[in-house]
Amino acid sequence: MSDNLMKINILEYLEETATRLPDKPAFIGPEEGRALTFGRLLRMARGVGSCLIGSQKTGPVAVFMDKEPETAAAFFGVMYSGGFYVPLDAEMPMNRLTMILENLKPSAVICGRKTAEPARGLNYDGDILLFEDICEYNIDARCLEDVRRRHIDVDPAYVVFTSGSTGTPKGVVASHRSVIDYIEQLTRVLKTDEETVFGSQTPLYVDACLKELISVIKCGASAYFIPKSLFMFPVRLLEYLNEKRINTVCWVVSALTMISGLGALEKRRPEHLTTVAFGSEVFPVKQFKMWREALPDARFINLYGPTEATGMSCFYEVTRELSDNEPIPIGEPFPNTRVILIDGEICIAGAGLSLGYYNDPEKTGRSFIANPNITGYREIIYRTGDLGRYNEHGELVYISRKDYQIKHMGQRIELAEIEAAAQAVPDVAQAACVYDERDSAICLFYSGQARKEALIKALKSALPRYMLPAKIERLEQMPLTPNMKLDRKALLDRI
């Protein structure tokens, strides 16, 4: 295998790196000392693959394991079988797990020792395989080669389920091609190499974890799976980053603002951190500036992209001063990715697009459409449902979800604009707006120590009258989804 050949299978990354660096730790688990080297990772993955082929478990295989290094081996093992993995997690509510299993009909469920008990409680009557039983399976090299010969790069690699607006989870199917395209560009932008030490924060059942998993096997980097509990204790977390010499993080914004908001950056400097990538949420500029001050030499990169485009599609490295109420731009598309705005909606084209929604051609057809500006041939674009615009620097800026654009008192209103105005008020930690259709009322929720009267006063001076919220409520904390994103549906339920 030569680097000059175009990669067509994600596993080529693992095979090349395991040959080059067999004894280097690839993933280090949250429990002390539990590391998996590239050599072991490869061996286990090939064992799992051989076992699945031997027992004729093809197509989708669910992986129901905790966040530990072996889970990555299970993912790659399913790829070795020629099938695609579907990550499930014990944190998911049972009815969600049931809906996913019914839609997916996996040929097997792989569980870990700790998830064996909950796995028996799943509404699933197929085979449940214990990872440690199958990872040392005799490697059947001939079968693995056979599978590889039949593989093409647009074959599916995984399905991850995201919450749908209707309440039914949507399974996004990513291909080897889309993952390879994404990771080639991401590692170029983040300048990931063998020296990179990731501190991984996101759960393994969301696509966000690919940033570490696939970048590590491509570049021969390492990733620590940070114990979840540390995300409550900012100084301990920073000490952990320093102790493990973590130099790169790709975190959700709320994990970063937990540290800055509790004043921990003034006590411990994350001294090895040189690359801070973040995304999925808007980074309040006040908090961002604390990070920038603490780490003046680090690169700060805002990432933007939908699961449907295999993770991230756009990036912006913060290189200029941002004004206090200016959102951090999402910048420009990755190389080999195209972004076009259709009526303000961000639409994405390129090899990074996923294959669509599992078992849902109708929904796939609605979101993955032919570019209406091109008539001579078919260019597939994904409609993100996000609104964007270009600022005066020519940088792409995310405005809001399309459905946050409301019509109120005859005016088109971006709820995000109200949120931005509230966020600029001192002592407002976070602000979110929802629209109560029934009462035609704009409702603003916020967290932080700001007094309601002061907030109203500030909004009156910042916004036109028709944009002023009818109801304002202070919350102890904003409701969050399992991936720590703001849960707007929960806010709607409160009104």
Next chain:
Amino acid sequence: MSISPLYDILHKLHNDVDFESHEALIDEGVLDSFDIVSLVAEISEAYGLQVPPEEITPENFNSARLIFAMLERVSEE
């Protein structure tokens, strides 16, 4: 200093927990990473003090009594 504002704050976060007797708020995952930010902000305001970030540890937050002991220590310093 009275412990009752602390109980009020904790009950507002989780009204189904008996904070008078619970001794493993962190170990058993009663308080999570979302609670901690608002909890610290609330108690700072209620007691008129700044909780130093290095005091935000599992050892100091495992029970209401431990949180209160930490607050007393901080207020004396």
